[in-house]
Amino acid sequence: MPAIDPQSLIDRYIGVWNEPDPGARRKTVHDLWAEDGLHILRPPQEMHDKAVGLGFTTAVLEARGHEELCARVERAYEDFVAPGTYLFRVQEAPVLLRDVITFRWESYNRQEGRAAGGGREFLVLGEDGRIRLDYQFVE
Template sequence: MPAIDAQDLIERYIGIWNEPDPEIRRKTVQDLWAEDGLHVLRPPQEMHERAVGLGFPTAVLEARGHDELHARVTRAYDEFVAPGTYVFRIQEAARRLRDVITFRWESFHTGEGQVTGGGLEFLVLDEDGRIKVDYQFVD
């Protein structure tokens, strides 16, 4: 695996969720994730409980490959960042152990001037230093 600056990687990762230019988002998705990269989200508690109630006890959401990942990032940008309501920020510096990087992030409500949510990111890198699996746990 090439030398990877874990902090730089997570700064680029967080930056993509705040990026207004769709072409830069698409290019960054291609740079950060492996071609068949996977983003796995454990949904917020309310959504998880509703899914379990519908008979999906292991409710998770997934986006695989550059097109789905770009759509996932774009959807989050359009809903949370584009209206000027939130920005996503790094809450806890990157920690790396071999091919795994973890960090905590937060959503900052710009109008209220306070943190309103966040989560834990668990990134598994491939041999090229790109994200193979991205596990996201929303608090």
């Protein structure tokens, strides 16, 4: 695996969720995630509880591969960043251990001037240094 600068990788990771240019977002997704990369989201408690209430035993959301990842990032951008409400940013510096990077992030409410939510990320990198598995825990 190539030498990884965890801060640089995380800055690019957070940046893609805030990127206004669709072409730049798509290119960054392709650069950051492996072709078959998987983003696994444990949704917020309210969404989880609704799914369980519908009879699901677990509520986990997944996006696999560049096309689904591009759609996931685009939807998050359109719903949260484009309206001018939120900005995603790193809350806690990343820590690298072999092929895993973990860090905390927050959604900063620009209108209220404070963090409105956030979560923890666990990224498992492939041999080429791109993200194979992206575990996201929204808090």
